[in-house]
Amino acid sequence: MTNSHQLKRVDFIFRNENDWEKVLSSTLKRKPAELINELISSELKGRGGAGFPTGLKWKLTSEEKSEEKTIICNADEGEPGTFKDREILSKVPCKVLTAMAVCGHVIGAKKGFIYLRGEYKYLEPELKKAIDEFEYYCKEIDFDFSISIFMGSGAYICGEETALLESMEGRRGEPRNKPPFPSQHGYLGKPTVVNNVETLVHAFTIFKYGAKKFYDLGVQYSRGTKLFSVSGDTPKPGIYELELGMSLQDFVYEFGDGDTKAVQVGGASGFLVPRKKFKDAAIGFKGKLTGISLPTGGSMMLFNSSRSMFNVLDNYLEFFSEESCGQCTPCRVGCQQLLLGIKAVKRGDKPAVYLDKLMRLTETMQLTAKCGLGQSVANSFSSIVENFREEMIY
């Protein structure tokens, strides 16, 4: 990345050529192995935030022997500051549905579900229409595949894939132990692919244009484009499709209000980057990039100098104290301790060094929490306290 102050805007996702029928019928003619290879060579990684290679996920699930398999589109978009999946589902739902059907073809699933966030209930009627149209076409081309919508009930934790599965099976949304992974033991104990909405749209792009076109975008380890939900102190909040690998400096140059103090990358469970580190931070998955690499589900929150980082953190921790599923000790009690802890330090009830104890606690939370969310809830705490310690105390 150079100091070009140039972000590469791309327009794959929302470009609506209305040719999903053609893409679907031609893709379904190709062999599963071929499609898996296409996905693997594109180096598409999951866009929900964790970044697991999508091709590999499909491959592992396709290799499982089972009569029944399932593809689930995870539309439980709950991370604070993320609102891209909502746009995808309302603007280009058929791209998502097409990719789900192709996944069904690849892994051998005849059934797909969209796990729709409770707060997105209003999307349901339109989405249903799209599904009807889609299923009608599947019938026409003699492809046995159906899709249902499963409504979430507003729990943040159900975005975690195994909690999502529990919720779908009618139980309390609590993450499962892994292994076994959903690719072996997923929905109703059968092999299951759970993909983020955006991941599926990228898969559509790849099947339509070929892996190379996708691979050529982005940087090593972080190929392709990504949708960013830009919010906060910015003159132009909204959703932008950008190439991965950009430096945060460039991003702030484009979206900042000239007074950007810090950017929260990846939502409340992501990392806060202060102004002095913008230059070294690149947006993408962990790899050999120099400096800090920041994976993200796409949430970019900008804060200017009028913002108190204490209030920001307090807000995040309040959220996690309530939204932890409450199952495992480090996340359930840890979140409450972090929240009460910063308040106590601010009030002067605890000495400033108590922050160090809490920093060590965040390490334990990252090391020992049961699920990916529990392991990442302390990220915002550690990055904010590390960079804005004085704001926590005074």
Place this chain on the structure above:
Amino acid sequence: MTTKINISINGFPVKIEKGKTILEAAKEEGITIPTLCYHKDLCVAGNCRVCVVEVAGQRRLSAACATPCDEGMEILTNSLKVRNSRKHIIELLLAEHNADCTKCYRNGNCELQELASEYKIMTQDFIELVPLKTYSIDMYSPSIIKDDSKCIRCQRCVRTCAELQGVNALTVAHKGNKMKITTFFEKHMRDVVCTNCGQCVNHCPTGALVEKNYIEEVWEAIANPNKHVVVQTAPAVRVGLGEELGLEPGTRVTGKMVAALKRLGFDSVLDTDFTADLTIVEEGTELLTRLKRALVDKDETVSLPMATSCSPGWIKYIEHMFPEYLDNLSTCKSPQQMFGALAKTYYAKARNIEPDKIVSVSIMPCTAKKFEAFRPEMHDSGYRDVDYVLTTRELAILIKQAGLDFDKIEPVKYDRLMGDSTGAGVIFGATGGVMEAALRTAYEIITGREVPFKNLNIEPVRGMEGVREATIKIENPVKEWAFLDGVELKCAVAHGLVNAKKVMEAIKSGKANYHFIEFMACPGGCLGGGGQPIPTNAEIRQRRAEAIYAEDRDLPIRKSHENPEVIKLYKDFLIEPLGAKSHHLLHTKYTKRNRY
């Protein structure tokens, strides 16, 4: 053939069976990894995170209880990273827990307390959460007290209630900082489907769920010179009590227990086994009467299969969940309640004591018995038939409080009049025992011969399989029961309410065709009861069962109808089984209950 894989634990290479978890592998190698949410009886939850270990090549720690070993895995169970994390987790749990240990019923037998002591948590740096929240203690149930401030959210009780009992009275509600273990609409335990079985109490690692104890009440009764305190002891207590007093699981302490009870000051130490034998005579006669009405009189109103009614947890369960089958229950009271009714009538008369001066105490392996004694139906003597019910654990507390050295106590025999027991009465304490005792008696009544099993041991109904079936063909019956010639008596045994549910559903769907079924609410029967020593698990239940059958084997009389005191009871007082007096004192009726 099991395949072995190579792993290393703390640098030492070991070979272990494929499929074992890290926790199990370490245990085999003599390394105990601390646990809280783990219980051998239950599915793995992996939510307390106390058992985390380091696996080479992985950045994060793994829960030893939930992680299967893989070939080549290098595991560290006590690295600095592990220790620091574990300590943090214990500290977090303590910050959330009402750690008022000296005022806790489980003081001295609490898994969290033990861990805190092991890891020497000497200070509490984290902010205590208990004073910041409001907790109420649910003490309205006569059996169980639930104190949420002591709950560590391990969900062992929830899994127990669901997996072992299929009752789901306890469940998780809310999330995050408000997450708690509660009941339907957060009602009191007494107002929901809770069967009072106490398995949750037995599986709780802390003092969040404990039995309602009546220790002080019993001491007061003993100290009152105007009261005559009789105590009865259930069959399963004699094979469990030792564990609470430092003995190995499966140690038989019958004689020592009787001696200890006398030293505690009970006026008369008697045996529930006596009324267990009485139950067999009453219930056996009831079964045969029902069979006769069904087969000879072709009476279609007769409810078959007949189900046993000894287990109050089971009774409350069927009242809630299958009320349409209440007529299938034997009308016999449980041995405890038969004893209670007789203590204040037959015993009072024989001993020439005013019934209102008698305090009737029972020692039970059970918490549901506390509720049973409270039932309004259980006042047939004109008084409350059983005044106080203590669990095996509470009896151990009495013994400790009295400073008795259990080791040094010489065993003695039960007092006379309602103190005689047979082997058949003893095996009531094990799953299948009531069935076996009933068959020993019924077969002999019908045919005039002993049951055709070696040493009277009816092996098909023994064991720990959740549901067991047995068929006994009746050949050459005596004249009175000639109509049963060639009939195959189909019996089933179910223990643990989750298995009871299976049998009931099979009956409901018409798939099961039994004559007689024994139901026990708790896994393993009474010997695995909710009032038994903590811990209880499959291995310990097995040991207690062996002790029960050894007790049976060593008794001179092993058939209920041969119990000399039972014979005398009928001669002097009851006249005949199912007679008018029996009906009044020994039989009861059941109530349909709500389903939430």
